[in-house]
Amino acid sequence: MSTFRMPRVDLRDRSLSAAQLRAALPRGGVDVDAVVPVVRPIVEDVAERGAAAALEYGERFDGVRPAAVRVPAAELTAAAAELDDDVRAALEIAIERTRAVHADQRRTDTVTELGPGAVVTERWVPVERVGLYVPGGNAVYPSSVVMNVVPAQAAGVDSLVIASPPQRDNTGAFAGLPHPTILAAAALLGVREVWAVGGAQGIALLAYGGADTDGAELDPVDMITGPGNIYVTAAKRICRSQVGIDAEAGPTEIAILADDTADPAHVAADLISQAEHDEMAASVLVTDSAELAESVDAEITAQLETTVHRERVRTALSGPQSATVLVDDTDTGVRVVNAYAAEHLEIQTADAPGVAARIRSAGAIFVGAYAPVSLGDYCAGSNHVLPTAGSARHSSGLSTQTFLRGIHVIEHTEAALKDVAGHVIALANAEQLPSHGEAVRRRFER
CATH class of the missing domain: 3.40.50.1980 (Nitrogenase molybdenum iron protein domain)
Known part of the structure; x- marks a missing residue:
C-alpha cells in the first residue's frame, strides 16, 4: 500500500508580500x-x-x-x-x-x-x-x-x-x-x-x-x-x-494550524471529514513541523482504508484546493492562515487559546484538540453557515444579526434643528446642493 501524500506548498525561508502569499496558497473555488x-x-x-x-x-x-x-x-x-x-x-x-x-x-x-431635543435611535x-x-x-x-x-x-x-x-x-x-x-x-x-x-x-x-x-x-x-x-x-x-x-457560498474548506504537539491522527481525521463533503472541498494543513506533515500523510493513508467515501475524499485531498503548507514557525503560520481566511480554522498548537486570539480572518475558529469542526457542524451551538473562498477577511457567518436591519430614527425639536441649521446650510453649499440648506432655512422664516 503506497502512502497517500498531500500536495506540498513550501513557504520556508521565503519572505512574501500579502499579495504573493495569497497567490501562493492553495485555492479551488468555482467559476x-x-x-x-x-x-x-x-x-x-x-x-x-x-x-x-x-x-x-x-x-x-x-x-x-x-x-x-x-x-x-x-x-x-x-x-x-x-x-x-x-x-x-x-x-x-x-x-x-x-x-x-x-x-x-x-x-x-x-x-x-x-x-x-436631539435624539437618534437605532432600532433593530x-x-x-x-x-x-x-x-x-x-x-x-x-x-x-x-x-x-x-x-x-x-x-x-x-x-x-x-x-x-x-x-x-x-x-x-x-x-x-x-x-x-x-x-x-x-x-x-x-x-x-x-x-x-x-x-x-x-x-x-x-x-x-x-x-x-x-x-x-x-x-x-x-x-x-x-x-x-x-x-x-x-x-x-x-x-x-x-x-x-446572505452570501455566495463556495465549496467548503478547513485549515488546520498545527505544530509538533498535535496528534497526527486527529489532524488527518479532520482533514478527511471536510473532504467528505465534496470533491471540490478544500483541506489545508499549515505546520512548521515536517515530521507532523509526514505523520499526517501516513495517518490519512491508514484512515482512507475505512473511509466510506474514500474516492471522493481522495479526489478532494489531491486537488489544487488542498495542500500541506510548510512554514518556518507558528508566527508565520498565523500570518498564513490569516491570509487564507478559512471557512473553518482549527488551532492545534501549544497554547492554542493564545494562538487563536491572534486570528483575525476565519469563519469560525476551533481551539485545541477537542474542538473539531464536526462539533461546530452539529452541536457546538455556533453556526456552520460560514464565509468561504477567503471572504472571511471581510464577512461573517450566518447569525441572528443576519436577519436584523438597523433603522435610524431621527427626532429633533425646533430648537435642536436651529442649533445646527447653520452647519447644515454650510455643508449643503459646500456640496453645491443649496436646496438642501433651503429645506432647513425655510423652517425658520416667519
Missing part, C-alpha cells in the same frame, strides 16, 4: 460567472410562470416532480413521528444549544441624545419573510435546517419558508418530497411551510413567488440564506436585485 448565462433564463422563466416552471425544471434536472410545491403539513408531522430516536435526541440537543448561542446575539435598540427590526435553502446532493443536511432556522427565529422573523429539493429515491408517503429527515427537522423547529423545490429554480421561486399547482399562493421572500451548488449560487447572484442574500 460562477460561467454558469450565470445558463441560470438566468431559468430564473426569468420562474419569475414569469412561477411554480409550474419551477416544477418543470426540477423534473428535468432531478428526475422527480411533486404534485405541488408546498409540502402538506401532515407529511411534516409524519416525518417527525417516524424520526429515529437517536437522531431526534441529537437534533433536539443541537437545537437547544444553537438557540442558546443565537439568543445571546440579539441586539437591543440604542438611544443617543446629542443635545436637548427583523426581516419580514425569509427563505431558507437546504441543499440535497451528496448528503442529507438536517443540521442546515437548524443553522438557518434558529437565528431567524431568534431575530424575530415572523414568516419562514424552507426550500429543499425533492428526492427521487423517496418512496411511500414521502415520494416526491424533500428527504424526510429534513421535514422532521423543520417540524421539530416549528416550521410549517416547506417547499419541495431546489436548485436555481428553487431560489427563483423564493424570490418571485407565484401560485402553486393547487392555486394556493406561494408568497415571495425578502431574503434568502443557505448554501448550495454553483447553480444555486448563480441564482442567488441574479436574484439579489430582487431579494437580500
